Amino acid sequence: MPTSDPPENLWEGDVNEAVIEQWTDDTTAFDRMRQVVTVTTEPQSAEEIADRARVSPPTARKYLSTMAADGRVKRINTDTGSQYMRAPQMLAMRRIAAIHREHTKAEIRKSIKELQEERANIKETHEVGTIDELTLVLDAGDDGWVDVARWRQIEQNLEIAQAALALYGFDPDDSHAAAVRIAESTTERRERGAFDDEASRTTA
Numbered sequence: 278m279p280t281s282d283p284p285e286n287l288w289e290g291d292v293n294e295a296v297i298e299q300w301t302d303d304t305t306a307f308d309r310m311r312q313v314v315t316v317t318t319e320p321q322s323a324e325e326i327a328d329r330a331r332v333s334p335p336t337a338r339k340y341l342s343t344m345a346a347d348g349r350v351k352r353i354n355t356d357t358g359s360q361y362m363r364a365p366q367m368l369a370m371r372r373i374a375a376i377h378r379e380h381t382k383a384e385i386r387k388s389i390k391e392l393q394e395e396r397a398n399i400k401e402t403h404e405v406g407t408i409d410e411l412t413l414v415l416d417a418g419d420d421g422w423v424d425v426a427r428w429r430q431i432e433q434n435l436e437i438a439q440a441a442l443a444l445y446g447f448d449p450d451d452s453h454a455a456a457v458r459i460a461e462s463t464t465e466r467r468e469r470g471a472f473d474d475e476a477s478r479t480t481a
Contacts, residue, residue: 310340320360376441
C-alpha cells in the first residue's frame with residue numbers, strides 16, 4: 278500500500294477533517310505512527326501521540342514499543358508514566374541508509390577522500406591540527422570562523438559517509454539494524470563533542 282504524507286498542519290490541528298479522513302484511509306496505523314514520531318522532537322505520552330496519529334492508545338503503545346526496540350524512538354520514564362520522542366540517531370540512521378542505498382562503494386570512497394582532502398587544506402591553510410586549535414587562534418569576526426563551521430560540517434559528513442560505507446560489510450538483510458548501531462555510535466560521539474579522526478584516516 279502506498280504511503281501518503283500526513284496532512285499539512287496536522288500537528289497544529291488546523292486541517293480539514295476530510296483531509297485527515299483521507300490520510301487515515303490511505304495509510305496503515307503503523308505508517309501514521311511512524312510519520313508522527315518522525316516529527317515528535319519533544320517527549321509526549323502515548324495517548325498524545327495516538328491522538329495525532331489517529332490510532333487507539335493501546336495500538337500506539339504497541340508500535341512505540343516496537344520502534345523503541347529498533348532504535349527509532351526514545352522512551353523516557355517520568356513520574357507520570359512513559360513518554361516518547363524521535364530518537365536522536367533516527368535522522369542520522371535514515372541519511373546513512375539513503376547514502377548506502379543510492380551510491381556505490383566506489384562513489385562513497387571517492388566522497389570520503391574528497392572530504393579528507395578538503396579538511397587537510399583547511400589544516401594547512403591555518404597551520405593547525407584540530408578544530409580546537411583553530412578556534413583558539415581566531416579573533417572575533419575573523420574570516421577563519423567560516424572554515425571552523427565548514428570543518429565541523431566535514432567531520433559530520435565524514436562520519437555519515439563512513440557509516441554508509443561500513444554497511445557494505447553487513448548482510449543486506451540486516452542493513453537496518455547495522456544502520457541503527459552505527460548511527461547510535463555516531464550520535465554518542467557528537468554528544469561528547471568529539472569526532473573519530475582515526476577512522477577518517479583508515480577508511481579511504
